[in-house]
Amino acid sequence: MIRGADIVVKSLIAENSEYIFGYPGGAIMPVYDALYDYSDQIKHVLTRHEQGAIHAAQGYARVSGKVGVVLVTSGPGATNLITGLADAQIDSTPLVCITGQVAAHLLGSDAFQETDVVGLSMPGTKWNIQVRKVEDIAPAIAKAFHIARTGRPGPVLVDITKNAQVEFGDFNYVPCLGVRSYRPYVTIDKKAILDAASLINEAKKPYLLFGQGVVLAKAEAELRAFLDKTGIPAACTLLGSGALPQDHPMYVGKLGMHGNYAPNLLTNQCDVLIAVGMRFDDRVTGDLKRYAKQAKVIHLELDPAEIDKNVKATVAIQGDCKDSLSQLTEAVKPSFHPEWMKRFRELENEEKKAVYANDLHGTHGGLHMGEVIRLINQFKEDDAILVTDVGQHQMIAWRYFDFKQTRTQVTSGGLGTMGFALPAALGAQLHDYNRQVICVVGDGGIQMTIQELGTIMQTKAPVKVVLLNNNYLGMVRQWQQLFFDKRYSFTELENPDFIKIAEAYSFKATKVTDRDELESAVAEMLLHKGPYFLEVVVEKEDNVFPMIATGCSVEEVRLS
Amino acid sequence: MNRYTILVYTENFIGILNRITIIFTRRGINIDALTASESRLDGIHKITIEVTVTPEQIIHLVKQIDKIVDVIKTYHFTDSEVVYQEIALYKLPTESLDPGLEKVIRQFNAHIIAAEKEFVVIEFTGHKEDTQALLEILKPFNLLEFSRSGRVAIAKPKFSVQEYLNNQT
Numbered sequence: 001m002i003r004g005a006d007i008v009v010k011s012l013i014a015e016n017s018e019y020i021f022g023y024p025g026g027a028i029m030p031v032y033d034a035l036y037d038y039s040d041q042i043k044h045v046l047t048r049h050e051q052g053a054i055h056a057a058q059g060y061a062r063v064s065g066k067v068g069v070v071l072v073t074s075g076p077g078a079t080n081l082i083t084g085l086a087d088a089q090i091d092s093t094p095l096v097c098i099t100g101q102v103a104a105h106l107l108g109s110d111a112f113q114e115t116d117v118v119g120l121s122m123p124g125t126k127w128n129i130q131v132r133k134v135e136d137i138a139p140a141i142a143k144a145f146h147i148a149r150t151g152r153p154g155p156v157l158v159d160i161t162k163n164a165q166v167e168f169g170d171f172n173y174v175p176c177l178g179v180r181s182y183r184p185y186v187t188i189d190k191k192a193i194l195d196a197a198s199l200i201n202e203a204k205k206p207y208l209l210f211g212q213g214v215v216l217a218k219a220e221a222e223l224r225a226f227l228d229k230t231g232i233p234a235a236c237t238l239l240g241s242g243a244l245p246q247d248h249p250m251y252v253g254k255l256g257m258h259g260n261y262a263p264n265l266l267t268n269q270c271d272v273l274i275a276v277g278m279r280f281d282d283r284v285t286g287d288l289k290r291y292a293k294q295a296k297v298i299h300l301e302l303d304p305a306e307i308d309k310n311v312k313a314t315v316a317i318q319g320d321c322k323d324s325l326s327q328l329t330e331a332v333k334p335s336f337h338p339e340w341m342k343r344f345r346e347l348e349n350e351e352k353k354a355v356y357a358n359d360l361h362g363t364h365g366g367l368h369m370g371e372v373i374r375l376i377n378q379f380k381e382d383d384a385i386l387v388t389d390v391g392q393h394q395m396i397a398w399r400y401f402d403f404k405q406t407r408t409q410v411t412s413g414g415l416g417t418m419g420f421a422l423p424a425a426l427g428a429q430l431h432d433y434n435r436q437v438i439c440v441v442g443d444g445g446i447q448m449t450i451q452e453l454g455t456i457m458q459t460k461a462p463v464k465v466v467l468l469n470n471n472y473l474g475m476v477r478q479w480q481q482l483f484f485d486k487r488y489s490f491t492e493l494e495n496p497d498f499i500k501i502a503e504a505y506s507f508k509a510t511k512v513t514d515r516d517e518l519e520s521a522v523a524e525m526l527l528h529k530g531p532y533f534l535e536v537v538v539e540k541e542d543n544v545f546p547m548i549a550t551g552c553s554v555e556e557v558r559l560s
Numbered sequence: 561m562n563r564y565t566i567l568v569y570t571e572n573f574i575g576i577l578n579r580i581t582i583i584f585t586r587r588g589i590n591i592d593a594l595t596a597s598e599s600r601l602d603g604i605h606k607i608t609i610e611v612t613v614t615p616e617q618i619i620h621l622v623k624q625i626d627k628i629v630d631v632i633k634t635y636h637f638t639d640s641e642v643v644y645q646e647i648a649l650y651k652l653p654t655e656s657l658d659p660g661l662e663k664v665i666r667q668f669n670a671h672i673i674a675a676e677k678e679f680v681v682i683e684f685t686g687h688k689e690d691t692q693a694l695l696e697i698l699k700p701f702n703l704l705e706f707s708r709s710g711r712v713a714i715a716k717p718k719f720s721v722q723e724y725l726n727n728q729t
């Protein structure tokens with residue numbers, strides 16, 4: 001017989017968890033006490049805030065493909081997870097979050113640090129449970145891991161009362177292999193494959209959109225094989241970036257509000273639209289009433305609730321896209337579409353002239369964010385990971401970063417959570433100390449979780465922080481400029497001396513204000529072995545283009 | 561907008577009702593009535609939800625409910641595809657019980673299920689339109705209280721949750 005607290009830790013070890021991201025407190029202290037004895041088998045990272053812990057776990061999960069583990073106390077510890085849960089839920093990130101809870105006999109009595117975390121987290125979790133007895137701990141954790149990582153992944157929360165942590169019970173870990181009410185996978189409908197293949201075979205202007213589903217299904221090779229056989233132009237969503245190397249001949253760019261010109265515009269000119277592992281988010285579709293109305297839509301999607309949700313599919317292929325893509329590749333005829341592809345390249349050149357030239361190669365005036373990303377590309381390794389926060393820098397970094405491999409981008413897509421990047425970069429770096437992790441962040445967002453510099457210091461994770469400082473909540477300011485008559489209502493920031501802060505946390509830190517210092521600074525940063533903090537002072541009032549304004553159609557994408 | 565009956569077969573799991581109802585609240589959709597009970601199968605609960613929505617909305621709602629891990633299977637039906645009933649109870653002062661009232665009770669095939677010195681309770685089962693009609697008639701008889709259940713329903717189309725569970729791969 002062992003204590004419930006030991007069962008918690010041993011269960012996490014049995015699931016091959018490498019890291020726990022957490023923060024202690026009264027209701028979880030028995031588990032922390034147990035952890036003391038297992039430090040040779042599982043590593044614990046003490047963040048500076050529970051939000052930092054969950055974002056770090058997300059960063060870890062996104063690059064590793066494994067389940068991120070979070071451990072916090074009841075009450076405020078648990079409520080501090082809510083933003084991360086909502087973020088992981090909408091971006092399909094597998095997490096198991098364990099929260100301490102007051103003893104079972106105190107439930108509902110407004111005891112100290114009691115909060116209804118199961119109720120609070122319900123809309124932001126794929127599944128959650130409260131465990132009140134020692135014998136239920138291991139089965140609940142086993143079920144939690146199974147649910148978090150199978151099907152469409154997501155965050156799961158296990159709330160464990162304090163009495164269960166201190167009671168004694170038998171430990172015999174049985175991994176969960178299935179839950180009868182939950183069927184994460186289905187067999188692919190052969191007829192749907194044939195229907196889709198005949199649409200594709202007859203198409204003159206087929207067009208493929210891929211999202212994170214390809215990454216989650218580990219279907220990158222299958223996607224490539226399909227494109228190699230069909231010669232269909234392919235564009236990615238924000239979270240799909242990296243699933244196909246950007247130098248692949250069929251890759252045509254990025255979708256969405258600040259994506260590329262051709263991929264957005266030509267959505268309304270294709271005849272068959274093949275969507276793979278993406279959910280037609282409004283940031284991708286713009287006005288739905290004017291989205292791809294001319295096209296027959298083929299939707300390859302695991303989650304049935306996404307099919308026909310925003311865009312009605314002519315043919316829906318439900319199932320894991322690793323299977324459906326390979327079956328579809330077998331069923332289609334080889335083809336190529338040089339004229340249609342040429343159209344993408346022509347518009348790409350227009351965008352290059354109108355936007356890239358200035359974004360990437362400034363000559364006078366303030367530095368542009370794009371110049372920093374261009375230099376990062378020049379010096380980074382192929383497998384470098386880009387972690388971004390939310391705002392203009394996120395869109396610019398995404399637009400210009402040279403994605404060569406899968407799972408090289410970590411960003412908050414669906415929720416757009418400012419403050420995500422710094423802790424997520426830490427989690428990404430802990431997965432592999434030897435890879436470059438470049439955290440591009442704005443002066444607004446970094447201050448939402450800036451305390452995690454301390455966690456980076458303590459773990460010695462060699463994160464490269466690139467602060468693109470425009471002294472503004474830049475993305476909001478851009479909207480104020482374009483849509484609110486330049487009324488810059490509460491978006492200008494009086495910022496601290498970031499270099500002093502970074503140095504106080506033992507980072508090597510450099511601030512660049514002049515164009516001619518930038519290249520050597522970026523090079524130095526990427527060669528540096530430990531944590532590095534590079535602040536680049538950029539033009540205050542630059543805007544991100546192309547842009548599809550809210551309520552506009554994809555074909556109304558503007559270059560300026 | 562149409563009236564639909566959603567039948568949800570679930571594990572008997574704490575919080576499941578909450579998980580289901582927040583799907584409606586989040587979308588600003590009112591649940592007309594909701595009944596939870598055991599089903600024919602041991603350990604499996606059946607939740608009957610009545611809702612008035614568009615044909616697109618009902619499909620969306622059912623998919624969202626079906627996505628809940630502890631939900632086994634969700635079905636939806638139009639009124640013509642289900643046999644359903646609602647039970648209504650009416651409390652009246654005993655002195656209202658005159659030949660006129662007794663005639664109404666007989667006509668509706670309702671029953672007096674409790675008779676006390678001060679009051680009587682009448683039970684009547686039917687569709688909402690019927691129980692509502694009786695309500696209107698009883699109001700002038702100094703109706704003291706009224707209570708109506710959500711619908712309980714049996715679907716006409718053949719389906720088997722047991723079979724669905726057996727087909728688990």
Ligand SMILES: Cc1ncc(C[n+]2csc(CCOP(=O)(O)OP(=O)(O)O)c2C)c(N)n1
Nearest residue numbers: 391392393416418442443444445473474475
């Ligand atoms: C937690 C949170 N609060 C508010 C917002 C709204 N928002 C989106 S971008 C942005 C500005 C970000 O400013 P900064 O971090 O400096 O990045 P920049 O756009 O200047 O590159 C704001 C306030 C958000 N996405 N997340």
Ligand SMILES: [Mg+2]
Nearest residue numbers: 442443472474
């Ligand atoms: Mg800024």
